[in-house]
Amino acid sequence: MALTRILPSREDEDLLNTIMRFAAAELQPRVAEAEENGTFPRDVFRKLGALGVLSLPHDAEYDGGELPAEVALQVVEELSRTWASIGVGVTVHWASVHPLWKWGSDEQRKRWLPELISGDLLGGFCLSEPEAGSDPGAMKTTATREGNEYVINGVKAWITHGGEADFYSVMARTSGDGAKGISCFLVPADTPGISAAPPERKMGLNGSRTSEVRFENVRVSANRRIGDEGRGLAIALDALDTGRLCIAAVSTGVAQAALDHAADYARTRQQFGRPIIDFQGVSFLLADMSARTSAARALYLDAARRKDRGVPFTRLAAEAKLVASDTAMAVTTDAVQVYGGAGYTRDYPVERLMREAKIMQIFEGTNQIQRHVIGRDYR
Numbered sequence: 347m348a349l350t351r352i353l354p355s356r357e358d359e360d361l362l363n364t365i366m367r368f369a370a371a372e373l374q375p376r377v378a379e380a381e382e383n384g385t386f387p388r389d390v391f392r393k394l395g396a397l398g399v400l401s402l403p404h405d406a407e408y409d410g411g412e413l414p415a416e417v418a419l420q421v422v423e424e425l426s427r428t429w430a431s432i433g434v435g436v437t438v439h440w441a442s443v444h445p446l447w448k449w450g451s452d453e454q455r456k457r458w459l460p461e462l463i464s465g466d467l468l469g470g471f472c473l474s475e476p477e478a479g480s481d482p483g484a485m486k487t488t489a490t491r492e493g494n495e496y497v498i499n500g501v502k503a504w505i506t507h508g509g510e511a512d513f514y515s516v517m518a519r520t521s522g523d524g525a526k527g528i529s530c531f532l533v534p535a536d537t538p539g540i541s542a543a544p545p546e547r548k549m550g551l552n553g554s555r556t557s558e559v560r561f562e563n564v565r566v567s568a569n570r571r572i573g574d575e576g577r578g579l580a581i582a583l584d585a586l587d588t589g590r591l592c593i594a595a596v597s598t599g600v601a602q603a604a605l606d607h608a609a610d611y612a613r614t615r616q617q618f619g620r621p622i623i624d625f626q627g628v629s630f631l632l633a634d635m636s637a638r639t640s641a642a643r644a645l646y647l648d649a650a651r652r653k654d655r656g657v658p659f660t661r662l663a664a665e666a667k668l669v670a671s672d673t674a675m676a677v678t679t680d681a682v683q684v685y686g687g688a689g690y691t692r693d694y695p696v697e698r699l700m701r702e703a704k705i706m707q708i709f710e711g712t713n714q715i716q717r718h719v720i721g722r723d724y725r
């Protein structure tokens with residue numbers, strides 16, 4: 347069934363139509379093979395860059411699209427409906443630009459932002475470490491001041507685009523003062539001393555490269571520190587608020603895709619002499635999948651509209667991420683059920699969607715951590 351979106355303007359409708367055509371022409375023919383073989387589609391990000399997608403949220407002053415979150419997130423949902431690794435990649439790039447865009451000085455923004463969002467470059471966001479996942483305040487990577495430079499040493503874990511990115515936003519410890527001793531740096535990926543481990547062998551999302559990134563005596567000019575010393579974790583958490591909305595949009599796209607496939611299959615698969623969609627047991631399953639997917643979309647759009655109006659949205663972003671990723675998991679599992687035995691094979695896309703849904707409950711803060719964020723408001 348065609349999805350009817352309510353968008354703020356005619357231009358936004360045109361943009362979404364362009365994205366859907368792009369997804370059909372450029373993503374659909376490649377997604378299954380690339381995910382099966384674990385191929386990172388760098389060229390797709392160049393094409394999306396040329397379309398302006400990598401700069402959709404950023405200020406027009408720096409050649410960004412200056413699009414409200416309400417629209418940018420629906421672009422992410424549509425990309426993810428066809429290829430989740432691409433939707434995730436676009437939002438990780440946005441998160442990598444976020445520290446400079448929102449917390450950089452005017453001079454830093456003028457100097458680096460246009461290039462970062464030009465569409466030619468791809469970013470990575472380096473927060474997690476092997477021993478610091480849900481608790482990033484425990485990170486061990488250090489950035490030691492030496493004259494006009496910082497020297498970064500440590501290991502960042504699970505970095506999306508690790509080894510593929512052109513630049514990294516890196517959180518590193520500038521003092522021993524716990525969560526308040528972390529600072530943020532914008533680091534070109536070809537700086538001597540940076541290396542990436544081989545890609546992680548993941549359950550899904552295999553078109554998205556995830557690697558450890560190692561920093562060994564990496565020298566960065568002091569003018570590449572974003573924000574004051576000690577503000578790094580606050581900057582990262584600010585980026586994660588928006589990142590969670592992005593993962594809610596990706597999750598909704600994955601759920602919608604599973605629903606689309608399951609409904610198509612149920613209309614054509616015959617048992618007992620009729621299409622299985624005629625059985626209430628199947629059509630009620632599809633109805634629940636549809637209701638849950640619509641609810642996930644409504645929740646992330648509510649949070650996005652608050653963000654666009656400057657209203658606090660941290661709790662709503664956590665709720666949207668929690669609900670949408672749980673929805674993606676439930677809806678993809680039900681889609682496998684609608685396919686019966688065929689759903690349990692790699693011959694149909696719903697099995698891959700179910701594997702992709704699982705990561706949505708884990709990254710950008712696990713869903714247990716989202717509950718901590720939500721619960722804080724009620725203490």
Ligand SMILES: Cc1cc2nc3c(=O)[nH]c(=O)nc-3n(C[C@H](O)[C@H](O)[C@H](O)COP(=O)(O)OP(=O)(O)OC[C@H]3O[C@@H](n4cnc5c(N)ncnc54)[C@H](O)[C@@H]3O)c2cc1C
Nearest residue numbers: 471472473474479480504505506556708709710711712714
């Ligand atoms: C594919 C992929 C891509 C990623 N991309 C990036 C990236 O680009 N950049 C980046 O910085 N990171 C990235 N991550 C890391 C991701 O954000 C972390 O995996 C996530 O935050 C969880 O950390 P952890 O894996 O160390 O789990 P842990 O923190 O060890 O958690 C293990 C379990 O304990 C639970 N737990 C922990 N603390 C609590 C608590 N206080 N209360 C209740 N339960 C708790 C967790 O919910 C989880 O179930 C990525 C991860 C993956 C798998």
